[in-house]
Amino acid sequence: MTLGSEYTESEKPLLDQLIGLGWSHTEGSKSEPVVTGRESFRESLIENRLREALRNINLGPDGQPWLDDSRLSESVSTLTRTQTGKLIEINERMTERLLEGVSVAGLPDWDQGRSQRIEFIDFDHPERNDFLAVNQFRVDEPGGQAKKFVVPDVVLFVNGIPLVVIECKSPYVTDPMAEGINQLRRYANQRDLGAPEGNEQSSPHTRVSSPSSSTSASGCSATRRRRRTKSTTSKTSSSRVVTISHVRRPVRHH
Secondary structure, eight states: OOOOHHIIIIIHHHHHHHHHTTOEEEEOOSSOGGGGTOSOTTOOSOHHHHHHHHHHHSBOTTSSBOOOHHHHHHHHHHHHSOOOSOHHHHHHHHHHHHHHOEEEOOOTTSGGGOOEEEOSSOSSOGGGSOEEEEESOOEEOSSSOTTOEEOOSEEEEETTEEEEEEEEEOTTSSSHHHHHHHHHHHHTTOSOOSSOOSOGGGOTTOOEEEEEEOSSSOEEEEEEOOSSEEEEEEEOSSOEEEEEEEEOOOOOOO
């Protein structure tokens, strides 16, 4: 990696701050998907981390993991299979799925064999979740053309699910926020230039362009979940970091 001002004065301070908040960190690779726990650069989820998290946060009546490979595959497939519709519609469906979970077959001797709801994120015990920041996270554009890909500066994963995409900019760019947002729109194929670009299918778990800048010239633009979240901000001299302090489920009124 060439250590220019974008990395040293924006991306690196952001990563250091996330590590200080308890996030794990992996530096991505543009040639080896296995470095980030994937079989292919076409994948946007880190499935091995997701499977492990599902086992750990969904416990049986004896307080022990109970999900077998079949139930795990069924749960994971609800996030990985190709979705139809406009991006905002897909995002809404994914939001509900992440917040509400999915149902899988139960056990014969548990709760009279009823189906059980599987959670993707443990909202009641945040410490049980797996938090990972990956910088330079390559995702190939669709169509099987491996030479065309996007590389967001930082992607934040909760239980292997990409929830936040961050684009960092050098303090010497004239308008870093506008340039960062433009890149985020390109990643999600949202610039309407007449030809497809980026990877729209890699963005169903992230939400809306939410710029985050600092009092200095540099900054990071982030795509993050916009519904039912409470966030806090922390500052360094060269970047402002948006982190999720906790996420609440919706309150149901009957």
